[in-house]
Amino acid sequence: MEAKMHMKEWLVAQIESGHYEGLSWEDESKSMFRIPWKHAAKKDYKQTEDAALFKAWAVYKGKYREGRDRADPTMWKTRLRCALNKSTDFQEVPERNQLDITEPYKVYHIQHDNGSARPAESPQTKDQAVQALSSPEDPAVLVQQLRCQKESFHRSKEEVKPLPDVTMREHMYCELTGNKTLNQSPSTIPFLSPTLTISDFRMQVTLLYQGQRVMKVTTRSPEGCFILQGRVPLGNERIYGPCSAQQLSFPSPGSVALPPWMAEAMNRLLCHLERGVLLWVAPDGVFIKRFCQGRVYWSGPRAQHADQPNKLEREKTFKLLDVPTFLSELQSCLQGKGSTPSYEIELCFGEEYPDPNVPKNRKLIMAKVVPLFAVELLQRFNLGEIEEKRPDLTPNTEGEKM
Known part of the structure; x- marks a missing residue:
């Protein structure tokens, strides 16, 4: 694994990027820089x-994971301030x-080993550049942050060894029911163990x-x-790397036999779904972030309402399914x-949902999302209406268009 940049290299990269408003060089020799320092109590304070x-530094240091950790702007600022104060490379002016x-x-003076304030122009690794120029509001960068999180998760997962002489099916049964084996009395095996950590990030999207x-x-x-109209607006691919999140573009309304007025309404709606939504599965749940201007509503295990609309706010990460809750409910079901x-x-998309007055088959555009780790767990124990809901688990890279 490539070593991360030191704080000095990281911060210089942020200044040079021009990405953060107010973060700039104070002098032509680039020996000092300004760092914005607005207090959260100010009326015009905007966290974004x-x-x-401060958030980018927390992400870079692994202290904050988008969609998994609680946002804490005060702590982010404290971490960066402490890091600046502790570092011998910076001195407040x-x-x-x-x-x-x-x-x-605030203004800080920056020390360079070679006496020059200009940063070395050695090439950065992709991960370094991604973290250095990260912006949580940019769909392409959010994808890269997710990639870093999941690579870290897989590295930690490799250190966990499965229990010896226990088949996966039997061990999972023991975990979920509290039985020593399929035919023995209850034991005190803990429910959540490393072998039950979710690592299947596939979804079936209809x-x-x-x-x-x-x-x-x-x-x-x-x-x-991504589910969107058009394509994801990507930044500099040399900096961010290629976007590896799968892109599902809405088909033309002409692919379905619709009355002309309905096709026209659908085309108007699609115009507002550029940038779309990003969906992903993490070890602790299923998440979504809405980037499009058009409104998006949802229903699912964590929805607040079952009989009135649940709206996804723009530029905000929502957890749609909680893995620990799902596993706990599965354990109760098996018992x-x-x-x-x-x-x-x-x-x-574009219409309020759930809507008790309008059946879902009359909504213009809908998507059904099924996390496959859940389906496979239920199939193992022959639970649910599997035949009706069973997804196509065969390789499918291009998708099926009807």
Whole structure:
């Protein structure tokens, strides 16, 4: 694994990127720089912009994982401030600080070993560049952050060895039911163990126009998939690397026999679904982030309402399914204490959903998302209406268009 950049290299990369408003060189020789320092109590404080640099440092250091950890802008700022104070490469210049203006900032002097303030132009690794220039509001960069998180997860997972002389099916049964074996008395085996950590990130995604299936795809990228109109607006591929999240573009309304007025309404809706949504499966759940202007509503295991609309806010990460909850419900079901856990997720684009007054087969555009780890767990124990809901588990890279 390539070593990460030191803080000095990382921070210089941020300044040179021009990505963060207010972060800039203070002098032509590039020996000092300004860093924005707005207090969170200010009325015009905006977390997205004013905490962006502090958040990027937390992501780079592995202290914050998008979609998994609680956002804490105050802690992000504290971490960066402490790192600057502890580092011998930086020295605050208090006489140049401007903390009482509309856009307050601090000034730091930066030391370079060779006496030059200009950063060395040695090539960066892809991971270094991605983290150095990360922006959580950019779909392409969010994909890269997910990739880094999952690579880290897989590295840690490789250190876990399965229990000897126990088949996967029997061990999972023991874990979920509390029995020593299929025919023995209960034991105290802990429920959540490393062997039950979710590592299957595939999803079956079905797109429907007015209840008619127009696409059915089994996604295979660990970075998840975009559902959108057009293509993902990517940044510099040399910096961010190629976008490996699978891209599912909405088919033309002409692929379904619709009345002219309905096709026209659908075309108008599709115009607002550029950038779309990004869906992904992580070890602790299924997540989504909406980037498009068009509204998106959903239903699923963690939905707040079952009989009224659940809206996805733009640029905000939502957890649609919680893996520990699903496994706990599966354990209760196998012990005869509960029903089969739910796992299917429905998205409705441009129209409120769930809507008790309008059946879902009359909604213009919907998507059904099925995480395959859940399906396979239920199949192992012969639970649920498997034949009706069974996805096509054969390789499917291009997807099926109807």
